[in-house]
Amino acid sequence: MQLIDAYKPVVLVTGATGFIGRYLCKLLRSRYPQSRIIGLGKSPSTQASDNAKTKILDEFHSVDLCDMHSSMETLSVVPEPDYVFHLAGAFGNIDLVDLWRLNLGLTINLFSCMSKVGFYKSKIIVAGSAAEYDYKKTGVYDESDPIGGQSGYGKSKAAASMAALFLSAQYGLSTTIARPFNVIGLGMSDKLVLGKLSNQILSGCKEIRLGRLDSIRDFIDVEDVAEAFIQIAINGSTGTAYNVCTGKGITIGCLAEKVVDISRSRVPILSDVGPTPTGDSDKAVGDNSKLFNELGWTPKISLVDSIQKILRV
Incomplete structure (x- = not known):
C-alpha cells in the first residue's frame, strides 16, 4: 500500500453510489484521506449532494456511461486517474437488451472513451461476477475455469470482462478483473436472496418464502470486497482475474435458518419449489487461493456478523 500513501492519487469510481461503490468510496476516504475520489453514475442530484456533505466524494458527475458524447464530455473535464474502479452495470430481472447494454455496451464505451482522452497511466479494476463461470460439476x-456464463446476466458479465481485457490490450491500458461471489451487507438489494430474506424478517412477516433451498452459494461481506478491490488495485497483476470470495459454501436453507435464529423471529421457512431457473447452477463456491497467495488477502467478516449488521441486532 506504500504507493497510495506516498502521494495524492486520483481515484475514479463508476457506479459510485451503488451498493459496492458506497462501501468502496467510504473505505478509500477513511484509509487514504488525501486521495481525490471522483464518482460517476446515473444518480439523482440528491445522492450526489449527500456524498458531497459527507466528504466521501470530492466530485460526482451524473452521466449516462452508455452515451459516448456524455461520457467523453465528462472524462474530458476530470484529471487522469491513477486508479479506475469500474463498478457500474446492471443485474436482476431486467430486459436482456438492457442487461447487455448496461454491462457489455457500457464497458466497451468506457474503455473507448478512456483511450480517446488519453487515460493510459490508469490502473483499471473491473468488477466482474461469479456468474461469469461456465457450469462445473464440482461447483x-x-x-483458470472457463467463463461464458450460464444465465443472461452471467453471459453479459463474462462478455464485459472479456471485452475489458481485449480492449486493454488493443488500447495499451492496464486492467484487472475482480470477480466477487455473492456480496452481502447492509443496504443490499432485495433482489438478492439475503436482501429479500432480511426484508421479510424486518417487515414482520408470518412466514419466509424463498425459491430453492438446496442451492449452495459463497457469501462474502461487502466490506471485505471493498478491501479486496483496493488490494487488487495496488498490488494485483494486470491482464488477469481474481476471485473475491470466502471459499465456503452454505445452502440457502441453512442461510435462512441462520437469519431466523439471529432475528429470534421463529417464522417458518417455505420453498416456492418450481422448475430450476435456466442457467442457475446448484452450487457456486469460489477458490480464493490466488488472491491469498499473491496478495495475502483473506476475508475477515463472518457470515453471522454480516447478518447481524443487516438485521441491526
Missing part, C-alpha cells in the same frame, strides 16, 4: 471455481 467450486478458480480463475
Whole structure:
C-alpha cells in the first residue's frame, strides 16, 4: 500500500453510489484521506449532494456511461486517474437488451472513451461476477475455469470482462478483473436472496418464502470486497482475474435458518419449489487461493456478523 500513501492519487469510481461503490468510496476516504475520489453514475442530484456533505466524494458527475458524447464530455473535464474502479452495470430481472447494454455496451464505451482522452497511466479494476463461470460439476471455481456464463446476466458479465481485457490490450491500458461471489451487507438489494430474506424478517412477516433451498452459494461481506478491490488495485497483476470470495459454501436453507435464529423471529421457512431457473447452477463456491497467495488477502467478516449488521441486532 506504500504507493497510495506516498502521494495524492486520483481515484475514479463508476457506479459510485451503488451498493459496492458506497462501501468502496467510504473505505478509500477513511484509509487514504488525501486521495481525490471522483464518482460517476446515473444518480439523482440528491445522492450526489449527500456524498458531497459527507466528504466521501470530492466530485460526482451524473452521466449516462452508455452515451459516448456524455461520457467523453465528462472524462474530458476530470484529471487522469491513477486508479479506475469500474463498478457500474446492471443485474436482476431486467430486459436482456438492457442487461447487455448496461454491462457489455457500457464497458466497451468506457474503455473507448478512456483511450480517446488519453487515460493510459490508469490502473483499471473491473468488477466482474461469479456468474461469469461456465457450469462445473464440482461447483467450486478458480480463475483458470472457463467463463461464458450460464444465465443472461452471467453471459453479459463474462462478455464485459472479456471485452475489458481485449480492449486493454488493443488500447495499451492496464486492467484487472475482480470477480466477487455473492456480496452481502447492509443496504443490499432485495433482489438478492439475503436482501429479500432480511426484508421479510424486518417487515414482520408470518412466514419466509424463498425459491430453492438446496442451492449452495459463497457469501462474502461487502466490506471485505471493498478491501479486496483496493488490494487488487495496488498490488494485483494486470491482464488477469481474481476471485473475491470466502471459499465456503452454505445452502440457502441453512442461510435462512441462520437469519431466523439471529432475528429470534421463529417464522417458518417455505420453498416456492418450481422448475430450476435456466442457467442457475446448484452450487457456486469460489477458490480464493490466488488472491491469498499473491496478495495475502483473506476475508475477515463472518457470515453471522454480516447478518447481524443487516438485521441491526
